[in-house]
Each structure stands twice: as structure tokens, then as C-alpha cells.
Amino acid sequence: MGILKDAVSLLLPARCSVCGRLADASDRLKTELPGELELCFDCLSRMIPEDKDKRWLLCLSNPYIGDPIPSMPLYMPFKYEGFFKDAIASVKFKKDMDLAVFLGRVLGKLAQEDNITGDIIVPIPLSHERQTERGFNQASVIAHELSKALRIPVMDEILVRTRDTLRQSELKMDDSRASNIKDAFALSPEWDMKGNRILIVDDVVTTGHTLHEAGEVLHYAGAQSVAGIVLCGNRYVKNDEPF
Template structure:
């Protein structure tokens, strides 16, 4: 059965359930104060200066993939590609402080970064207003989830759900097949790598509009595979919001 991710204090039962982790985190922050991922300034994971330095992707945009284009027309690639997803929007290009922030969130257990990054997604969502009934994070395979300990897309989705008032369904999409890291693959290899890798285990989403959430958009292969799994369960529309995207042609974006 699909469960909306509880938000705010609804997750706390009893209300003090997270007191110990918060005290522990505060103590560690005193011993090892967080530094900005962009400029290394002490005081937070992403300082206001570096956050302001991130150039948001603003209209006019390609209506399909969200790449900035002249007069909001389809970009060169989308004119020739047969994308099935209704549309993708990304907050910024995968470079500079944004690149460093995603790197820290994804590979260095800097889960606190999900809060400021999630806030950026919330702010951007209110500008682009992707239509959706529910939010679904792109899932990790169970083995990868055990190794990492968390799904960065789920962390971002929770923050987005709280900010825009939409339910987050973390078990609505399952990665049923372990796949190779996409970073070393070209566009066609990426598509084949994730073919059949996702499954939607229930049909409660029939007729719904879904907003997929992920960290980085490169070729769209992963989002397209998720889209197919959701469509097979009768989902009416699938949109996606990612924190960052590679520039067109930058297939092998430099993620460690």
C-alpha cells in the first residue's frame, strides 16, 4: 500500500523522538562546524553568497526538457528525440556551487544539505508550477540504498513536498534491477542500462499526475524508464523536477 511521506511534526511520535539526534548534531556542529561547499566559509553547508551565485534556469525554456532556448521553442535535441515524459525542469546547470553541493549530498553523507537544496527546489517549483498530484523520488536499488544509507532524491522530495504541500510516495516506484553507474555511459548505453529497471507495484496512481524528483538530469534515460513504469499503471501525466542538469552535449557529467 502506498504511504504518503509524513511531513513536519507528523513524523514525530512522540514529539521528542528526534531530540537525541538533534542534540547530537548540534554537538558535532560545535566540534566540526559545517563549511560552505562553495567557498569553505564556516557557518553552513551553503552560504548565502554561494547560493546567490547559482544561476537559475529561467524562461524561455524548451517546453520538453527545460533547457534555455530562444523564444521557448523545442531545443535541437528534443526536436529529434522521442521523449515520452511530459516535461522536465531543472533548477540550475550542474556546475559551480551546485555541482559541489550535489557531490557532498550524494557521496559524503552531507544529508543536511538536502534542506537548503530542497528550499531551492521549492522556490523554483512555485515559478514553473509543474502540475502534479503526488511527488515520487527516483528510487535507488536496495543494494545501493544499503551501501549509501539514504536516497538523496528522497531527501530532496521530502523537502519539496513540505514546501509545496504535496504528498511524497517513496514506495510507489521500485528499482527492481541493479544497474551500472550512468556516469561512464554514453546516451544509448544509459538508455539500455535502465531499460526495465523500474516497477510501479500498485495501481492507486491511475489517473494521477506525478512529479518525479531526482538530483541531476543528463540524457533523461532514467526519467524515461521511470515514466514508462508509471504509465503502465495508468498514470495520466509524468513531469520531473531535478536539482541540476548537464548542459546539452555534456553526457558524461563529472560526478565522482
């Protein structure tokens, strides 16, 4: 069966998993793509990271008085546009797990180059309904690739969803996003976070409320520090942010 599959792949041109254009086999060899993932040269060339001094932001786009973790940082090396916007859509709606693995490796490489450190990596959990529908949690897939690059253990069981929420992308107002995700996470009772530096991982960030809500849970559980790590987002460094 494997020989037949290889023969068919030689006869039929490979299509890019993101844009659908013809993908050159030489590009696959250069990038060591996982599984059956194919990416064309055009998509690969659109993967341009932010300058190093623009990769760190405050987690919340609109900080508020009384925030228990007002200086929670966010690492975001790519903008949520072009290739990455299309790629995230393919991961979520075409259920492309190989693409999620690749994106995790890209994030891991940059995070390693930027000397990101911590004690535990915690992915944002999906609701049971969405994980069943998709078959995997893209944040967890990305987190496991980040874990390999940074040599920091990833723990999927630390955070649990306490209730289903609407998709944050469907909500336009900042207050609506905050209330939608409020109290949506809890710490599994068997875990002790005291003194640990936690890296909370998700695929995309907009307002930062999801990461911040998870960060609060871990902060109140005794974590020494919490930081958000995402692949991409539509955020910009503000002049008053201390980075």
C-alpha cells in the same frame, strides 16, 4: 552536551560544507540552513537559477520514433556546474543529508514560484546496495522538501528497482545509458495510478533516460501525465522543443 557543542562551535570557525572555506555565521541565519550544514557567502552567491523560459525541456535529450510519452516535460531550474556540481558530489560521496535537505528546499521554492502542480510526487528509487551504502536516497530527501513546498503528497513506495544498474554517470554513450536503465523500475502492485498527474523527482539529469524509464512505467499504469522534476542538469533548451 548541547551546551558544550555550542561552546565549541563558537570557538572553532565553521567551514562551508561544499567548498571548505570559512563560513560566516550571519549567512547561516539569513538562509536558515538545516541541521549542521554550513555554507559560505561565495557558495550561496553561486546559486543562480536559469531564466524562467529555460527551465522547461523535453525529458529525453535525443527523442526517438515510437516513444510512448514523446512530450514528457522536464523541469530543471539549475545547471549542473559550479556550486551544484560540488554540492551533489558532497551529498553522494560525503553522505551530507543536511545538504540534500537544503537543495530540496531550494528546488521547492522555485517550483512553488513557477506554479508547478500535480497529484503525487514520486522519487527515483536507489538500488538497495547504494541506499545501504549512503544511508539515504537523495532523490527522496529532495522530493520530501518539494512536497512540503507544493503541498503535494510524496509516495516513496510507488516505484521499486527491479535490478541493480551501473551508475549512469559512468556511461558516456546515449545508447548505453538507455540500455543500462531499461526495465530497471516496476510499479508496486498495491498502487493505482489511473488519472493521476505524477511528478517524478531526481537530483541530476543528463540524457533523461532514468526519468523517462520511470515515466513509462507510470504511463502504462494509467497516469494522466508524467513530468520530470530535477534540481539541476547539463541540458540546454533546443530550438525545436515546444516550450
